[in-house]
Amino acid sequence: MTASIPQPCDQGVIYAKPCVSPCRQQAKVWVLAATILGSSTVFISNTVINVALPTLQSQLGATASDTQWVMSIYSLLQGSLVLVGGALGDRLGRRRVFVLGVGLFAIASLACGFADSVNSLIFARAVQGMGGALLIPGSLAIISASFPENERGAAIGLWSGFTAISTAIGPILGGWLIETLSWRWGFWMNIPLTLAIVVISLRLVPESYDSNAPKQLDYIGALLVAAGLGAVVYGLMESSNLGFGSWLLWSAIALGIFLLMAFVRVETHVRNPMMPVSLFRSRMFVGTNLLTLLIYANLGGVLFFFPFNLIQVQGYSTTAASAALVPFPLMMFVLSRWSGGLVDQYGARKPLMFGPLVVALGYGLMILPGVGGSYWLTFFPAALVLGLGMAISVAPLTTAVMGSVEDRYVGTASGVNNAVSTLASLLAIALLGIVMLVVFSSSLAAQTASLDLPEAARQFLADQAVNLAAADVPSGLSPSAQQAVETAINWAFVVGFRTVVGIAVGLALLGSAIAAVTIERQPSRPQRI
Structure with missing residues (x-):
């Protein structure tokens, strides 16, 4: 998703x-x-x-x-x-x-x-x-x-x-x-x-070229950003396996940061940079990309864990889980023309302040369900409101990005913004994955503390925490103890999921505040900082 x-x-x-x-x-x-x-x-x-x-x-x-x-x-x-x-x-x-x-x-x-x-x-x-x-x-x-x-x-x-x-x-x-x-x-x-x-x-389909396209491409920049992000993400994602005290983990993160700093330096000196640093002199361009980062990080992180919740905790079939978020894209499709009209009527600033607030409300509704319950009363309202919030946000975001730079940079600005939205979910999955694992592990330990389990079974559960809701139940337990452990695993995942979604609520609210500060009230020439 x-x-x-x-x-x-x-x-x-x-x-x-x-x-x-x-x-x-x-x-x-x-x-x-x-x-x-x-x-x-x-x-x-x-x-x-x-x-x-x-x-x-x-x-x-x-x-x-x-x-x-x-x-x-x-x-x-x-x-x-x-x-x-x-x-x-x-x-x-x-x-x-x-x-x-x-x-x-x-x-x-x-x-x-x-x-x-x-x-x-x-x-x-x-x-x-x-x-x-x-x-x-x-x-x-x-x-x-x-x-x-x-x-x-x-x-x-x-x-x-x-x-x-x-x-x-x-x-x-x-x-x-x-x-x-x-x-x-x-x-x-x-x-x-x-x-x-x-x-x-x-x-x-006819072929087409750009006669003014630069002859030299920024391969060095592409290699540096891919290697830098890859090293940082490796360190974050492998923290559950390596442990936070691992020298390999911190070495990978340090190397990634160094490569990303080198990428920024290269982009300031290369003739045809893939990401011209001069674009970031526009306060509105910086603001729209920060807003993009927050909105798409939220979606990427939350929707990554959503199918695990539906299938492994709520007991949905794969088909039912696939259909659970259908109201989301349908809302965006149905409201696309209406949301474009919002920009014509109000400009980009007001929709970009209000849209993330509706997105935050959608996440808030996603926090409420526990284990079980009808889809129509649990996740359907959240998917509907989330789709409404994104429908309000996407068209104005496009308009704001294109209006934040000079005409000759519109294509590059749009490409940078799309790259930001893609990489946002990448970083969110890595960072929120750590949050999910830490909260799941501590919640599982707390919920099984009162159970009469052998020490070997407790250690087994601690080792299984890396599998989250797919964690195996220790063998040799009585039927009642086995059922209690299964319930504890499910609720530990729900607690972790609620924490991740709660962070998404906060970031969506932050996005609304950033829009209020950085997006111009009326379209005008790019503002420089």
Whole structure:
């Protein structure tokens, strides 16, 4: 679910570059077909992997840290390389790079389905992330190059509508495949879709280039940001296995920070930086990216743990868990035109102050459920309100980002903002994963303290805490003691989940405050600091 969250500046990327030579009318239909299928494939695949994680945990013997890597390695590679992927398309041909990304994504999906260990799955997911870094900006750039500005709004509407529908339908289809066949089919179903995309693109989608694209790409910057984030995330995610006293953990974090500092320095000196540091002289650009970081970190972190709660604690089937958040994208789809009107009527500032408040309310409703209860009275209201809050926020966020920099930097600003939204969930999964493990472990120990358990059983439970709600119950216990331990495990996860969601509430409120301080009351020229 995390990676299928609509990105804030997709429309900004499409609008960023002018259409130099519009394609023929007959080709426009196939351009939309290829780009919609391409984006939908990514959304569906990454939604399916989210609901497949509990199954992977049991069938591949994965720890909670392993499942975090399965999700995060994709975001790491995609978020680090997406700007390079867009630049490659401008230089080498947008269709060519798009097809390359689709092919890479297809091969990786095949490998994911055949993975026989969690490590091989993580490697295949990394390749998927590289494919996504070429595919996603390529699909947006092809639309931008194919439609003149007076037709682009309708094209964006169709593209956004169909991708939103795929975000809603994809989880249900994937959940049904996982439940009736195997989790492997959640990946293999990408193959016919990607084959169709390649055939349509090569035969019916025209090629386009940017004659003004820089000849030198910022490969050093891309390598530094990927390695730096990877080292930091490795240290954070492996803390449960290495222990907070491990020299390897702190060495990895220190190395990551050093590489990220080197990245910032390189970006101030390289001729064509992937992230021009000068953009951050705009207070509004800084504010919109901070708001993006907070909103998408919240979503990424909370929605990562949500399927574990539904499947392992609440007893939902994989299909039911997949459908539980469908009201979220549907609300965004239905209200997309209305939310765009909010910007025209009020500007971006008021919606960006109010939207995160509604998001915080949605998270607050998600804190209330315990174990059991009807979906319609527990998680449905939270999904509905969360969708409303995001619908209010996304369109104004796009407008604010595009209005925060000079026209010549709009494309780069949109790309940076999308990269921020992708990397936000990566960092959130790592940091909130630590919070979840610490709270779960302490809560489990507290709830089993009054039980008459052998010391060996208590140590077994302490060792099993890394598996969170999938923790095994010690053998040799009486039926009543076994039931009590199972209940304690479930409630320990609920306590951890409530803590994570509570943090999300606080960060959403902080986002609203940041919008109030940094977003201009009325659109104007970029403000410098």
